[in-house]
Amino acid sequence: EVQLVQSGAEVKKPGESLKISCKGSGYTFITYWIGWVRQMPGKGLEWVGMIYPGDSDTRYSPSFQGQVTISADKSISTAYLQWSSLKAPDTAMYYCARHRAITVAGSTHYYIDVWGKGTTVTVSS
């Protein structure tokens, strides 16, 4: 069974750093893109970015570029989402998500086929 197991809830203060994790199992970790989706309280889904663990190729949403860092350790089948200096608006649920690639008419498209249970991040003074 394919599973994405995320790290536990975090409560942090503004300005602190944070790294949350997502461990994949039940599939070949290095051959699928794995990424992150943010959901602020009571709001919709926002795509943050993704990484291909096989070669560490990383893509970010323009909205999140420079705000977070996505990385992966293929030796332990784990992806990470990292902040160097948290802000109150970073308070949200963060979902880990396995991405599938499909090629149609010469263009590659991505969708999410497996989701983690989410990690709640609360940033408050």
Added chain:
Amino acid sequence: SYELTQPPSVSVSPGQTASITCSGDKLGDKCASWYQQKPGQSPVLVIYQDNKRPSGIPERFSGSNSGNTATLTISETQAMDEADYYCQAWDSTTASVFGGGTKLTVL
């Protein structure tokens, strides 16, 4: 940047057909996916590549995508289908984009 627009809410009576739209510039040239999210749960993929159903998703869920609009159709809607639904597409410059979500109410 690329944007997808969904109606905030759709209501349907049990047993009837619900249609949820997703609009974006030349969306028909991209591949649309749909996700169902119930309160307190992670999203679940219900349609990918415009009209394909993952294993385990009931046949009453179907999708289409043409022009500027993708549509998720739920036939014979049941109370258990009440949820938030999000469309998603991949754009070469914006990367992955979600619609704002549609709350489906089964009255």
